Amino acid sequence: MSKPVDVGSLRVGGYMLVDNEPCRIVDITKSKPGKHGSAKARIVAIGVFDGVKRSIVKPVDANAEVPIIEKRSGQVYAVTPSSIQIMDLETYEYFDAPYPEEEELKAKIAAGVEIEYWRIMGKIKIVRTK
Secondary structure (H helix, E strand, O other): OOEEEEEOOOOOOEEEOOOEEEEEEEEEEEOOOOOOOOOEEEEEEEEEEOOOOOEEEEOOOOEEEEOOEEEEEEEEEEOOOOOEEEEOOOOOOOOEOOOOOOOHHHHHOOOOOOEEEEEOOOEEEEEEOO
């Protein structure tokens, strides 16, 4: 799920969809309006799930899609070779999540550890341990 916002209201550190992939904005440069055109914004963003750097150029008054990020708490139920089983601490539902990319975070994950995870557009990412 996502919501439309003006490109001019996006900020560094925020999130937006680029090529239908949720990305964190790392740089925005805005050009001044010219004689025959509107101001443009060049946005550089890094994918939340794949880590790929993407850039996009859009008019400042155009719309961009911003993903709705659900930040939730969970507890690691089991660690399997292919994924991590998590129990949500509010709804008590069980689901599988992929291993995090960061080695430091991966080392802290064990059965019984409380974590914070993000649910973005049907995908799950483990962000940190509590």
